[in-house]
Amino acid sequence: MRRLALVAALLLPVAGHAGEAAPVTDDPVLEERVMRLSHDLRCLVCQNQSIAESNAPLAVDLRNQVREQFQAGKDEAAVVDYLVARYGDFVLYLPPFKGTTLLLWLGPGLLLVAGAGWLAWRLRSRVRETPHALSAEEHARAAALLDGTAKPSRESRL
Structure with missing residues (x-):
């Protein structure tokens, strides 16, 4: 039983990193281009994250599409045009x-x-509004309230 708990404790940190994006190719230049462009594209599932930040299956799929387009020799503008044609302007964080x-x-x-x-x-x-002038009765009531000699009225007891 202890061995099982030890194995589970050792595998738990690995399971926490399972959803992180790992480079798919060995080409660091290609991965840098993919990640740079991925920060400018919105995750269609999360909507408040870029596809570089999101681990949603659609975001991973979009990153793979960007990678495939770059591997096919297309430049950033062509990749963006491809994604906009497929998903609309909503995929861009900065729409035209x-x-x-x-x-x-x-x-x-x-x-x-x-x-x-x-x-x-x-x-x-x-x-332009004229201030409301107090009547003589209102002046007397205000003075009595300030002096502390005013009798409690019905409204003040509510």
Whole structure:
């Protein structure tokens, strides 16, 4: 039983690294190109990770496709074009500026300008507002509250 526990304890760290991406080829230059481009491509499963960071089966598959395209002699632009043709612009972390991505590119700026415009309008309208003048009764009540001589009202007891 102790031997079984010892073997399990020794294999546990190895099992934790089983999902990590290991180089598939012996060519370090090719692997560097694959990983550099993989950092610019979005994992379609995880969506908030690049295919270089993700261990999802689709991300591993995409890295293999990138590797195969590079081994076939294609350059980075051709590989990106191949993946975009197959999976759409969503596979890119930095999608191109075109009609379908116009709101994506201009939306944050438009929201910023609209928010600044609303804030400026609101601040100008506050300046034009006249302050509410207190009546003589309200002045007396405020003075009594400040002196501590005011009787508790029905609203203050609730």
